[in-house]
Structure formats: C-alpha cells, structure tokens
Amino acid sequence: MKRYLPFLIIIAVALVAAGAATLLYRAKMKEQVAPANAAADVSAEDQEGVSLHAQGPANAPVKLEIYGDFQCPACATASASISELQKDYGPRLRVIFHEFPLAMHAHAVEAAMAAESAGLQGHFWEMHDLLYKYQSVWSKVSQPQRFFTAYARTLGLDLEGFDEASKSLELKAKIKAEGDAGVGRGVRNTPTIFIDGKEVRGAFDKAALKSAIDEALTKKKKH
Amino acid sequence: MAVARKSAKPPQAARGRVIANILLALIALCGLADALYLTVMHLTGDDAVCGSSAGCSIVLGSVYASVGPIPTASFGVLAYFVVFSAAICAAFGYRRAWSVLVVAVAGMFLVTLGLIALQAFVLHAFCPFCLFSAALTFLLAGIVVAVWPA
Numbered sequence: 001m002k003r004y005l006p007f008l009i010i011i012a013v014a015l016v017a018a019g020a021a022t023l024l025y026r027a028k029m030k031e032q033v034a035p036a037n038a039a040a041d042v043s044a045e046d047q048e049g050v051s052l053h054a055q056g057p058a059n060a061p062v063k064l065e066i067y068g069d070f071q072c073p074a075c076a077t078a079s080a081s082i083s084e085l086q087k088d089y090g091p092r093l094r095v096i097f098h099e100f101p102l103a104m105h106a107h108a109v110e111a112a113m114a115a116e117s118a119g120l121q122g123h124f125w126e127m128h129d130l131l132y133k134y135q136s137v138w139s140k141v142s143q144p145q146r147f148f149t150a151y152a153r154t155l156g157l158d159l160e161g162f163d164e165a166s167k168s169l170e171l172k173a174k175i176k177a178e179g180d181a182g183v184g185r186g187v188r189n190t191p192t193i194f195i196d197g198k199e200v201r202g203a204f205d206k207a208a209l210k211s212a213i214d215e216a217l218t219k220k221k222k223h
Numbered sequence: 224m225a226v227a228r229k230s231a232k233p234p235q236a237a238r239g240r241v242i243a244n245i246l247l248a249l250i251a252l253c254g255l256a257d258a259l260y261l262t263v264m265h266l267t268g269d270d271a272v273c274g275s276s277a278g279c280s281i282v283l284g285s286v287y288a289s290v291g292p293i294p295t296a297s298f299g300v301l302a303y304f305v306v307f308s309a310a311i312c313a314a315f316g317y318r319r320a321w322s323v324l325v326v327a328v329a330g331m332f333l334v335t336l337g338l339i340a341l342q343a344f345v346l347h348a349f350c351p352f353c354l355f356s357a358a359l360t361f362l363l364a365g366i367v368v369a370v371w372p373a
Contacts, residue, residue: 006315010308013252017259017304024263137346141286150279 052178053124055086056094062196062216064093064209067100067182069190070111071139076132078191078204083129085209093213097128099178100190107144110166112175114148117165123155130154243370244314247324247363251307254359258299261352265294282350287341295338299356302331306363325371328363335360 066082068075086093099116101108111131118127130151131138138144145166152162165171182192186199193200193209196216202208265288282288288295305327312320335357342349 002315006308006311006317009311013255013307014304017255017300021259021263024260025266134348137348 052096052098053119053128054094054096055125057091058094060092060094061220062089062093062213063096063194064213065096065098065194065197067098067187067190067192069100069102069105069108070115070128070131071105071108071135072102072190073135074204075191076135078193078209079128079132081204081206081209084206085213088210089213092217097124098182099175100182100187100192101175101179102190105139107139109172109175110144111138111148113166113168113171114145114151114162116171116175117162117168118152118155118157120165120171121157121161123157126155127151240370241314243366244310247366248307248310248314250359250362250366251303251310254303254356254363255300255307257352257356257359258296258303261296262294262300265289265296279348279350279352282342282346282348282353287338287346298334302327302334306331325367328360328367331360332364 064082064085066075066078068079082095086095099112101112115124115127115131118124127148131148134147134151138147141147148166149159149163152159185194191204193204195209195212196219198216200209200212261283265283290298306324309320309324309327313324338353339357342353
C-alpha cells in the first residue's frame with residue numbers, strides 16, 4: 001500500500017484542485033450578472049455655462065485650458081508639467097481640461113469615457129491623473145476597460161455606476177461635443193493649450209508654460 | 224514517475240530530507256492554490272481579485288498575463304503541481320523524483336526572476352499574488368539548495 005501512497009496523494013490533490021477550480025469558476029460566472037442601472041449624478045457645471053472640468057478658483061487671474069487626449073504621450077507630459085505649475089501658482093491659476101480624443105488613438109475615447117464616468121462621481125481629476133500615470137500600460141492592451149475599472153476601484157467609486165456610465169451614449173456625445181467645440185476654436189491636435197484664451201505654441205514643458213503664465217500674469221497686473 | 228526506482232528505506236540521518244520534502248510539498252500546495260485562483264480569475268475575467276490595488280490590475284490585465292489564450296498563471300499551476308508531486312514521491316524515497324523537483328524548481332526560479340523584472344521594469348507595478356508566488360518559489364529554491372548536498 002505504501003508503494004502507491006504517494007500517487008494516491010498526488011491524485012487526491014489533483015482531484016481536489018480541479019474540483020475547487022471548477023466550483024470557483026462556476027461561482028464567479030454566476031456572479032457576473034448585468035449591472036443594475038446606476039443613477040448618474042450631476043455633471044460638473046462651470047460658471048462659463050459649459051460642462052467642463054476645472055481646478056482652481058473661477059476668479060483666478062490666469063486661466064489655462066488644455067485640450068487633451070488620454071492616450072497622447074505629449075499630453076501626459078504636459079499634464080505633469082501643469083500639475084507642478086498648479087502647486088507653484090496655487091489660487092492664481094485655474095486649469096480647465098477639455099476632452100479631445102484623437103481618432104488615431106484606439107483607446108482614447110474609452111479613456112475619456114472612463115474619466116467622464118469618474119467625473120460623474122466627482123473624481124474626474126483623480127481618474128485623469130491615473131490615466132496619464134499609467135498611460136504606457138493601458139494604452140498597449142487590447143481591452144483597457146479592465147484597467148479603468150481597477151482605477152475606479154482604487155478611487156473608491158461605485159463600480160456599477162462607473163461601468164454603466166462608461167457605456168453611456170450620452171457621455172460619448174458629450175465628449176464628441178467637447179471635441180467639436182475644440183475644433184471650432186481651431187484645435188487640431190493634442191495637447192493644445194490656451195492661456196487666457198491665447199494658444200500656447202511650441203514646447204509644453206514646465207519652463208515654457210511657466211513663461212506663458214508669467215506673461216499672462218504680468219499683463220493682468222498692467223491692466 | 225512510473226520509471227522512477229524506489230530507494231532503500233531512508234535512514235535516520237535522512238529524516239531531515241524527508242521533512243524537507245514534505246515542507247517542499249506544502250509550499251508547492253500553497254503556490255498551487257495561488258496560481259489556480261489567479262487562473263480561474265483570469266478565465267472568468269474577474270478583476271475583483273485585485274481589490275483596491277491598481278498595480279495588481281495592471282499586472283494581471285497586461286499582455287503578459289497570458290500567453291495567447293492561455294493564462295500565464297496556469298503555467299504556475301502546472302509547475303507547482305509537478306513540484307508537489309515530485310516532493311511527495313521524493314519523500315517516499317523515489318530518487319529520480321528529486322531530480323525532477325530540482326529541474327522544476329530551477330526553471331521556476333528563472334521564470335520568476337523574469338516575471339519580477341517585467342513587473343519592475345516594464346509594467347512598473349506589482350501584483351501581490353505574483354509576489355507571493357515569487358516568495359514561495361524562492362523559498363522552494365532555498366530549501367532545495369539547502370538540502371542539495373545531502
């Protein structure tokens with residue numbers, strides 16, 4: 001009997017493992033029910049009367065607007081620079097983000113939807129930061145929604161609401177409308193940055209943006 | 224294992240080695256459970272496994288999480304099962320089982336190093352389940368090295 005004991009143990013473990021895996025698989029498949037309808041909260045309405053995402057006081061002396069695409073590497077760089085500038089300038093700078101997903105980027109619209117969905121729960125900027133931070137990761141996969149859901153979980157969002165909103169045609173239309181409005185302002189690529197309505201051309205590094213902001217602040221002081 | 228020849232009854236001095244083999248089998252069981260869980264989660268598309276860890280989702284949702292349609296974790300299931308089986312056979316005195324175990328653990332050790340490098344330098348994120356598996360593999364390798372000359 002002892003001769004066969006090791007093989008009996010191995011077979012027993014194999015059977016238990018296979019059984020446990022099957023049970024777990026079945027249980028998980030049962031759990032995957034269609035998400036319930038989630039109520040969407042109010043969208044971020046700015047004083048300008050346009051649904052948008054803004055940081056900084058509405059009466060800040062300088063307003064920086066960025067038309068961004070979450071899958072655009074240059075946008076990620078510009079976003080990092082802007083974050084640093086926000087710390088430097090504090091309440092003197094108001095930053096507004098406009099969605100401008102480019103057709104050339106396969107997951108840009110999905111990412112924008114994720115950000116907007118998070119925005120419906122009051123966490124647009126947190127999702128914005130995560131999307132740019134991990135851009136090099138999710139942009140390479142064929143189905144990035146798993147990542148977006150994981151980010152939503154990290155932010156403590158209501159996942160059912162998030163998933164529901166991520167598929168919302170209404171939200172998609174809002175993103176498209178924002179992009180169209182950008183085209184109307186002459187935006188053709190990303191990032192496109194306006195400081196006090198004037199397009200910033202050239203580099204989008206911190207030094208270049210700082211210079212443009214300082215110039216805008218100087219102008220304000222003169223007036 | 225069918226061709227392995229059973230050795231003579233282990234002497235008292237070899238008791239430590241038997242204990243080591245049982246320890247290896249228990250560690251392999253833990254690894255088997257970890258890898259099996261990850262495999263099932265991957266197959267069901269459930270990323271709740273990651274809880275609130277974004278890094279975990281990044282790793283488990285990356286292109287490296289599967290080789291074609293096969294979840295990477297399933298290779299771990301196979302490897303841990305081989306180690307478990309070899310360790311059990313070795314504990315019962317099957318000498319060739321020890322050679323299989325050493326080869327399997329050496330292979331797992333190298334693959335684990337590669338996977339850790341991927342997480343650190345390519346994905347810039349770590350998955351706790353993968354790190355747990357890596358720790359188990361290192362533990363297996365450590366025990367094998369410690370028992371090796373005996």
